Amino acid sequence: MNEQRHSLSSKIARLRDQFIEQMPGRMEEALHHLAMLRVDPNQRATAANLHRFLHSIKGTGNSFGFEELGSIAASGEHLVARLLEMPLNVSAPFWDELAEVLARIVLNTETLRQQGASSSQEHDVPRFEMAPIDDSEGDGGRRIYICDDDPLQVEQLATQLQCFGYHPVTFTDPAELRTAMMSKRPSLVIMDIFFPNNVSGTDVLAAIEREKDQPVPAIFISARDDFEARLNAVKAGGEAYFHKPVNALDMVTTIDELTVQKKPEPYRVLIVDDEPVIAAYHSLILQEAHMVTFQVHKPERVLEVLHLFRPDLVLMDMYMPGCNGRDLAKLVRQVPDYFGLPIVFLSSETDKRKQFSAMRVGAEGFLTKPIHPEDLVAAVAIRAERMRALRMLMARDSLTGLFNHSTTTQMLENAIANAGRQNESLCFAMIDVDRFKAVNDTHGHPVGDQVLLALARVLQQRLRNSDIVGRYGGEEFAVILQGIKLGAAAQIIDQLREDFAKIRFNAGEVEFSCSFSGGVAAFPQCKDMKFLREAADSALYKAKEEGRNRVVANNE
Amino acid sequence: MHVLVVDDDPFSREMTVAxxxxxxYNCQMAENGVEAMEIxxxxxSCDLVISDMNMPLINGIDLFRELRSQGCALPFILLTGDDPEGLRTEEPKLDACLFKDFSLEEILPQVINEVLSRY
Known part of the structure; x- marks a missing residue:
């Protein structure tokens, strides 16, 4: 019996593997059906096919214990059922929703495939565990050494930096700094230039640098603002130079630039070529340059794939059967979402006039086959980079660099949908600077902007990577905290409130500080975005009512 | 003991057969209702029919009704990816109607025993 049981489970395991293996082929067909239906929603046979496909994925998925896949397919089945019922009543969001479902099926089966591959390898591949990165003091790479002989100034600067989430350690004696540098390397050093007894900060640091193999970024501060002092600082490896008194906010901006090294996301390139071998060849070249590629061999699939893959750039063959590159580019351009998407043609066409007519429909460039791999990589990278920069500008608030209102709303919607699927909680916080109008009226708008910038930095610096921070408008900010319960979220926002209140702002001769009020609400207690926003908003209102400078959690 | 398994989805069919x-049990397979009737x-010989609900041409309930109208009284178990309760109401004469999920492996043997004991 035991033997038999074993054979059943291995049979099921084999079936599961086969099921996952054939999914990409079936998905391609499903995407094709979707594309056909978009053109004409009345094609009942096609809709019925798609419906049966989703139904079968749901059923088989559930039979194999792929519950998430089953439920994604169920939502798709539901959508197509609506289409079958009333083909004329569907609108643009419907197609987006359906495409999103198909995209999630693709992603989910890919995950399953990877899990399957790893679980079958589990027993025969030698494994090892890596020791966790040493972060015993929990400073997460935010340790900064400050050395200045004026104890008051050094403490003041340290306090300000602390508010922005850094871990400053202060020294008044360069010799102490040297000892500390030898035992534990900071992320950055802030160094005064003039010390008593003619000791020069630049010399001290240059000497330390010579003893260490890995240079540490340094910022010099000085009361002097002359060429010689600045030149010495540069020679000693200084990355920046600040004239005292130091503006903490400017300092933080510079520190961020020097210490935060985010790994850039690889560029995503969609390759459209009816010749699979050529598509694969170009794809390989770009992958070598660490880009992510996706190949399409049938022009009619381009729109679906664009939606799923969200490329930074499209590399398109000029001549394809049934549809030339010029028409395809024009077609893509007519979809508002892809108006700015760079399209680069690849062709053996050397006729400049024909190249020019292709450019007129909005191609970003024209590369001639055969192309040298380095040229291809360069041509793609430059344009993809520009696309990224453009998208960034569109999604973010120009003053603070935080996500703007519409992007934040979009992200909140996505985060809620995600939390709903994963059965996780999520919190939404609305933050509003207290009596901000008075700051603007008293000190002027440039000073007001500094306050907003400081709050933006505090929020960004102190929250986790998974948290989303946006400027909702004016002096109002929004934070999405994922996978966290109401109490914990309110505590985090309250800590931020305390940090922000400690920051000292300078407006001419006057020094002042600011505070904010916050309202926090949680999903799934609030069942959708509308309720969540309203709940956070009313909590914020309550915080203001109760006297400001406080955080209120909405428990209702 | 011979069972006829009717399902248009090859994976689902193989899973049930496994x-x-x-x-x-000895199993025979059919991809759709027409093929099932031919078999x-x-x-x-056949002692039991296990059929999927949602299939092209003829769905599971129509297959069941067609068989009964032709005088075939074999026990009939319907499998579905949807809520089975609705189908049980739609066709109360079904011997059993089961939701397809990963527990099929455990539930199906019990249900078969129960259904067969009634015949």
Whole structure:
């Protein structure tokens, strides 16, 4: 019996593997059906096919214990059922929703495939565990050494930096700094230039640098603002130079630039070529340059794939059967979402006039086959980079660099949908600077902007990577905290409130500080975005009512 | 003991067959209702029909009704990816109606025993 049981489970395991293996082929067909239906929603046979496909994925998925896949397919089945019922009543969001479902099926089966591959390898591949990165003091790479002989100034600067989430350690004696540098390397050093007894900060640091193999970024501060002092600082490896008194906010901006090294996301390139071998060849070249590629061999699939893959750039063959590159580019351009998407043609066409007519429909460039791999990589990278920069500008608030209102709303919607699927909680916080109008009226708008910038930095610096921070408008900010319960979220926002209140702002001769009020609400207690926003908003209102400078959690 | 498994989805069909063969049953497979009727009209013997609900041409309930109208009284178990309760109401004469999920492996043997004991 035991033997038999074993054979059943291995049979099921084999079936599961086969099921996952054939999914990409079936998905391609499903995407094709979707594309056909978009053109004409009345094609009942096609809709019925798609419906049966989703139904079968749901059923088989559930039979194999792929519950998430089953439920994604169920939502798709539901959508197509609506289409079958009333083909004329569907609108643009419907197609987006359906495409999103198909995209999630693709992603989910890919995950399953990877899990399957790893679980079958589990027993025969030698494994090892890596020791966790040493972060015993929990400073997460935010340790900064400050050395200045004026104890008051050094403490003041340290306090300000602390508010922005850094871990400053202060020294008044360069010799102490040297000892500390030898035992534990900071992320950055802030160094005064003039010390008593003619000791020069630049010399001290240059000497330390010579003893260490890995240079540490340094910022010099000085009361002097002359060429010689600045030149010495540069020679000693200084990355920046600040004239005292130091503006903490400017300092933080510079520190961020020097210490935060985010790994850039690889560029995503969609390759459209009816010749699979050529598509694969170009794809390989770009992958070598660490880009992510996706190949399409049938022009009619381009729109679906664009939606799923969200490329930074499209590399398109000029001549394809049934549809030339010029028409395809024009077609893509007519979809508002892809108006700015760079399209680069690849062709053996050397006729400049024909190249020019292709450019007129909005191609970003024209590369001639055969192309040298380095040229291809360069041509793609430059344009993809520009696309990224453009998208960034569109999604973010120009003053603070935080996500703007519409992007934040979009992200909140996505985060809620995600939390709903994963059965996780999520919190939404609305933050509003207290009596901000008075700051603007008293000190002027440039000073007001500094306050907003400081709050933006505090929020960004102190929250986790998974948290989303946006400027909702004016002096109002929004934070999405994922996978966290109401109490914990309110505590985090309250800590931020305390940090922000400690920051000292300078407006001419006057020094002042600011505070904010916050309202926090949680999903799934609030069942959708509308309720969540309203709940956070009313909590914020309550915080203001109760006297400001406080955080209120909405428990209702 | 011979069982006819009717399902248009090859994976789902194989999955059901794997469970049944593990219990020692002999299985025959049909991809749709028409093929199922042909098999049942043929020479071979059959003691039980297990059919999927949602299939092209003829769905599971229509297959069941067609068989009954032709005088075929074999026990009939319907499998579905949707809520089985609605189908049980739609066709109360079904011997059983089961939701397809990963517990099929455990539930199907019990249900078969229960259904067969009634015949």
């Amino acid at each position: 469970v049944l063969e593990d219990l020692g 049942l009209a043929g020479e071979g």
